[in-house]
Each structure stands twice: as C-alpha cells, then as structure tokens.
Amino acid sequence: MRDIRLLDTPFDPAAAIAALGDRTAEAGGIASFVGQVRTGGQGDARVTALELTHYEPLTRPAMVELGDAAMARFGLCGLVMLHRIGRLSPGDPIVCVGAAARHRRGAIEAVDYCMDHLKSAAWFWKRELRGGQIDEKGSGEWHWIEPRPADHADLARWDQKTGPV
Amino acid sequence: MAVRIVFLGPLRDIAVEDSLWATAPLDWAGLLDAVGPEVSRELQSKRVHVACAGKVLSDKTALYAQDGEEIALLPPVSGG
Numbered sequence: 639m640r641d642i643r644l645l646d647t648p649f650d651p652a653a654a655i656a657a658l659g660d661r662t663a664e665a666g667g668i669a670s671f672v673g674q675v676r677t678g679g680q681g682d683a684r685v686t687a688l689e690l691t692h693y694e695p696l697t698r699p700a701m702v703e704l705g706d707a708a709m710a711r712f713g714l715c716g717l718v719m720l721h722r723i724g725r726l727s728p729g730d731p732i733v734c735v736g737a738a739a740r741h742r743r744g745a746i747e748a749v750d751y752c753m754d755h756l757k758s759a760a761w762f763w764k765r766e767l768r769g770g771q772i773d774e775k776g777s778g779e780w781h782w783i784e785p786r787p788a789d790h791a792d793l794a795r796w797d798q799k800t801g802p803v
Numbered sequence: 804m805a806v807r808i809v810f811l812g813p814l815r816d817i818a819v820e821d822s823l824w825a826t827a828p829l830d831w832a833g834l835l836d837a838v839g840p841e842v843s844r845e846l847q848s849k850r851v852h853v854a855c856a857g858k859v860l861s862d863k864t865a866l867y868a869q870d871g872e873e874i875a876l877l878p879p880v881s882g883g
C-alpha cells in the first residue's frame with residue numbers, strides 16, 4: 639500500500655502509522671518519523687506560527703515520484719507520507735513518514751531517504767512568525783526559511799550509495 | 804487568450820498578489836515585462852526557476868506559454 643497526501647488540516651501521525659501496520663501484515667518491520675513545529679527562540683525570536691505553501695502541479699507529483707523511488711530502492715511493502723500545508727502552531731505535526739519492509743534495515747533507511755529528500759528538495763516554501771501571536775494581525779515578523787547546509791549534505795549522501803541496502 | 808502567472812514563496816511578498824493574467828502567447832521577454840521591475844530582477848537570478856504547464860524549464864529563457872497554460876515562478880525552496 640502507498641498513502642501519499644498533502645493535508646491542510648491537523649492530522650494524527652499515530653493513526654497513520656497504525657493503519658500502515660494493519661495493511662502490511664507481510665512486513666517484518668515498520669519505521670516512522672514525525673516532524674513537528676518547534677517553538678525555539680526567546681522573546682521576539684520565539685516561533686509562534688509556521689506557514690507552508692506549495693504548488694500543486696509540482697509538489698504532489700514530486701512526492702509521488704519520491705514515494706515510488708523509495709518503494710523500489712528499499713523493496714518496501716508499504717509507505718505512508720503525509721505532509722501539512724497551511725498555517726501551523728508550535729507542537730503541530732508537519733510531516734509523517736512511515737515505511738514497512740520485510741526486514742528492519744529497509745524500513746529504517748527508507749524513512750531516512752524520504753525525509754532527506756523532503757527536507758531540502760521538495761516544492762515547499764516555509765515562513766515562520768517570530769514574536770507576536772498567530773491571531774493578532776500585524777504583530778510579530780514573518781521570516782522565510784531556507785534549508786540548512788546540513789540538509790543539503792544529508793541529501794547528497796544518497797547519491798553516493800549504490801542500490802538498495 | 805491568456806496565461807496565468809503564479810508567484811510563490813518570497814516572490815509573492817514582492818508581487819503583493821498571488822497571481823496575474825497576461826496575454827498569450829508569452830515568452831521570456833514578455834514575462835519580464837508583465838511581472839514588473841522588482842520581480843523581473845529576481846527572475847534573472849539563477850536561483851529562481853520557472854515552470855510552465857506543470858514542468859520546470861531547464862532553460863527558462865526559452866519560455867513560450869500558450870493560451871490556457873500556467874506559469875509558476877519558483878524561488879529557492881524551503882523544503883518540508
């Protein structure tokens with residue numbers, strides 16, 4: 639099974655992972671990762687909201703392509719890849735990737751692979767509101783976010799590996 | 804006879820609106836002219852990509868958008 643979705647409302651990562659397990663009885667292992675909005679910063683630098691925008695004609699097909707690549711590379715029995723768009727608050731889940739495989743290594747590596755690609759090469763634009771309140775108009779300041787150098791280095795690791803592990 | 808031009812990420816802040824309409828067909832020179840001087844300057848940066856009809860152009864200066872097609876202006880992504 640493969641469940642790849644963009645969501646504009648809050649979701650429950652635990653339910654998504656449980657559904658993956660229910661639908662992949664042949665799998666011997668399931669690995670998962672959940673990313674959430676961190677608070678970070680103090681005072682005016684404190685993150686009070688995060689906003690993710692995407693471009694439907696590119697973002698969704700690229701996620702499906704990434705899912706297909708992970709399924710083939712790691713011989714997965716199932717994959718779930720859920721990603722939020724819209725406005726989020728600290729503590730909200732942003733992304734959930736779960737992979738089911740016959741053996742643990744494939745599942746763990748598949749999650750790592752999908753996350754490294756999503757973090758620096760997916761079609762998302764992200765800005766965070768520092769200071770102020772999410773529902774107060776005009777307070778706080780929006781800052782656009784770009785991937786960290788470490789995110790690019792993480793992605794480059796996969797080019798050096800040959801074939802599935 | 805129109806193409807829609809969509810601004811994404813930080814370019815939306817500069818353009819002030821989500822999208823605008825231009826007369827078809829639209830080439831690179833026409834695009835630069837349609838989006839105004841500020842966005843036009845950003846567009847000439849190597850870091851900004853252009854998609855037409857759902858495909859990212861390998862050479863954005865070769866743009867040729869036909870009636871009904873959508874052009875997306877893509878600044879560097881933030882990732883997920």
